[in-house]
Amino acid sequence: MKSSLPEATVGRLPLYLRALGIVSATQVTVSSDQLADLAGVKSAQVRKDLSYTGSHGVRGVGYDIAELRSQIAVALGLQAECAIAIVGAGNLGSALANYPGFGGSGFKVVAILDIDRAKVGQDIHGITVQDLAELEPVVDTLEVGIVVIATPADAAQEVADRAVKAGVRSILNFAPTVLKRPDDVHVRRVDLSTELQILSFHLHDLHATA
Amino acid sequence: MKSSLPEATVGRLPLYLRALGIVSATQVTVSSDQLADLAGVKSAQVRKDLSYTGSHGVRGVGYDIAELRSQIAVALGLQAECAIAIVGAGNLGSALANYPGFGGSGFKVVAILDIDRAKVGQDIHGITVQDLAELEPVVDTLEVGIVVIATPADAAQEVADRAVKAGVRSILNFAPTVLKRPDDVHVRRVDLSTELQILSFHLHDLHATA
DNA sequence: TAGATTGTTAATCGATTAACAATC
């Protein structure tokens, strides 16, 4: 699977987008140096990343903020609204449903599902929890593009399998498992205990040198 | 800042640890091939990663699971219990406090702080929410090693600055901001809207080739 | 023009991987 943009670049474009939101309050154009500072990277990196999106900066001036924003949005495919289904209505699933970043900027949580009958029918932030059995029709009817897995680890693989079978090609996995899936299915893993363990390493890394 | 292990390796060790937990139910030794399969990487990668930790596999046999577990735990600094303070007692902060991965495996949430007086005094999963003003004494007294920032974006930098000043060197940041900090402070960023935007890219990446 | 900043090159760096000798 080769993509039109380097994966690392794709991961930084959202940072630039956020930086543009900040500078747009006071400026019309922005330099790669400013963006680099706000995104925590080098300016050469910014220029290279932006060149992939076909951006057009002006030498001696910088990038037009409005133009760049829409160019990045197009590159990331953010024009179309994207429907999200969250599986798992526990603490995390509920928090995610409430997360402002999910609602804003083209993403919309259209369904929350859980296997626990006690949770089915509950209202979370205006969305009624549905039975997990409804996953396939929900994906189909509501044209779900991204499934967020917020279940315990042992349920994650089965949910992923079903989602993939139903046509989903993008999964955001919060369960602490590495999901098996076909090559054309993209999975982003957000693993809190892994993050902690990585920080733990640095906390104790006595061999580190400045 | 140069570390004793490649950063990419550090990020994979937790996966191997989890895989070891799975295979330990049925086996005493494990091959790099098995670990690779469970972690979703190549076996050569596993062997290389493990070689950094000073592991000792046996040719023709594999790795002793118990030995490997403790070797990885040592490499990640997981022997000592690590105290965590969560800043922000909103939906996300509360969910994090309840997250099983935080409690288990050597990490312990010792404090939750919030600037909102209405939340101070509330009980979250057995921990009383404290006033954010208490951050410094809490870090000091409870020997907090990791601060988790679960505040809105506009509060994150200030919280980080104060935590760093109080001696914290590891931050897990859930706020959608790139934090400025000294070189010796490690920040892991978990950004849900960035994850979604990355998935959005792949969803629309028509130039992708198999 | 003088100053600023882009776009791109080429060098560098680091990480991945296939392959295989070593050896249990």
Place this chain on the structure above:
DNA sequence: TAGATTGTTAATCGATTAACAATC
């Protein structure tokens, strides 16, 4: 011994970065 699997090398791949000509 024969089979399995490690540890490590060397090749490859991809990503970062300094540097600077181009040019607004």
